[in-house]
Amino acid sequence: MRKILLSLLVVALSLPMMAGPRQKKADKDTEQFRYEIECAGNASQGNYLVKVWSYSRTASIAENQCRKNAVHGVIFKGYGGGQGCVAQRPLASNPGAETQNEDYFKSFFATGGEFQKYASIVEGTTEVMKVGKEYKVGNVVNVRKDDLRKALEAAGIIRGLSSGF
């Protein structure tokens, strides 16, 4: 009985310790923002519906990072069109915006950062594929692009349409 209790205690103590490296691993995987983004259909006004494929050695981590990657994609990559979908340019038209505002985006994309406010995964859309040693996980994500654009305009990262007038 004592052995079982001791084992349970060891496991309970080691869980938070394991979460640290796992999160670090997740951040490392996504710091490079290795993902693919494509249009997933016409969204309602003020939103983009995108499909994001994220990569990680752990499927659950890749799934967790889809929202972050979707927001990153809408800001810096944009996506192609086709089959009734309209291609969209990135919100940040300046290619150097990410490096020029490194501090802002570091905290914006940090775990639990502001990016979370602008993206939500559409339930039941997860697809998991094993590619070599890692998992490629796809999710349809709804990005609230109008709110995101307003936040970036307010932070001075991008210019508003009426700025300068």
Place this chain on the structure above:
Amino acid sequence: MKKYLLTIVLMCAALAASAQIKKPELMVIPSDVWCISNGYYTEIDNLGATTKVPNYKQALQENMGLKLAIAKINDLMAERQFPLQSLEQTIKNLEQRRMEDNLTTSKAGNELAESPLDEVARTAKCDIILELSWDVKKVGPKNSLSYILEARDAYTSKSIGAASGTGAPSISADVDVLLEEAIVSNMDNFNNRLMDHFTEMQTIGREISLDIKVFANNPAGIDLETEFGDDELIDIINNWLQVNTIQGRFSMPYASENVANFTQVRIPVYDERGRAIDANGFAKQLSKYLRKEPYNIPTKVLVKGLGRAVIILGEK
């Protein structure tokens, strides 16, 4: 005394800092091809040739889809702090003003004085025209909608940008739903083009067109070939433009002794005192230069909007 001076300096600094480029007015109108293919036009006899002219009032009164499209575009533009001028309201205001002017008389029974030019200037005008057209294609039971929204500079007629595309075919969605979907999906791309245009304008100046004309038989006996020293007047105007446009950017596609057309004239958005200027302000600077010694040419500047100005030489 020092306090007063400091206050004046601070006020001037605040004024200079708050000087902003004049905001262009935008208006959505249905394109000629849409109006004519949907039967909203009037036929006029133009020197023996019949010409079809779009009838915007009829289109707005009879086509709900058009009203919906304009309202949706206005909604999306207002969201970007760029509300549009309403075509319907502009037409109504013009009619209202015309009616009021017709009924206005003095105690002695005299009507309002209005030159033909004033009446032309009263017509609906804006700086950037957004031309909208769409067409529904039927393939079997499915409907698909092709959509074009094109922005054009009202003065230079240059295309600023366009968003176009054909939506996914649908069996269930009606035309209004497809149209709304097309506008919502294409508006960001369209606004990106508009943004590029505004950024370019703020970087390399506003593009305007400038026409120089001469009053026939003017008492000063001036035309564009009149010589001042070794130079003809047209050369003097060319030299002035070379100095006062940004990087000397302008072209002169046509010039004769009576008319000179300058296009692609890039003018600074602020004058030397930091005040925002447009085509009218720029033309007034040239006009002042020509009125001074040694030229002493009487000039008249006609206001045509932010991007076009006309200077008439020889009389006020």
